């Protein structure tokens with residue numbers, strides 16, 4: 056746990072969040088500023104800064120994040136072949152990455168279009 060990390064504080068239960076998924080390596084909670092009807096952030100319990108700092112030692116956590124995202128999507132009703140969803144890692148300034156704790160955006164529930172705005 057890293058002091059002054061918002062998502063570490065959510066993992067630790069010090070900051071409240073609408074948690075929709077929890078397992079040994081990850082939690083998933085609803086984004087405070089949703090950009091789609093379903094917008095969940097999946098984060099590793101262990102502090103990792105962002106996708107550009109991921110190394111081989113983080114492999115189990117990253118795999119767990121992808122599995123958690125699928126589980127969230129299925130439970131939220133957007134995982135079927137007739138639906139679909141977007142998974143996003145923002146990295147750095149130009150991507151408006153605002154929280155320095157790795158998080159996977161799981162977004163869906165409406166047609167999202169491509170490219171994103």
Ligand code: DGP
Nearest residue numbers: 072084085086087088145151152153154
């Ligand atoms: P990013 O731009 O990829 O760093 O996304 C960070 C997201 O985190 C952004 O969509 C808003 C969300 N967020 C920021 N603060 C909070 C919070 O306190 N609670 C929750 N649930 N989400 C937050």
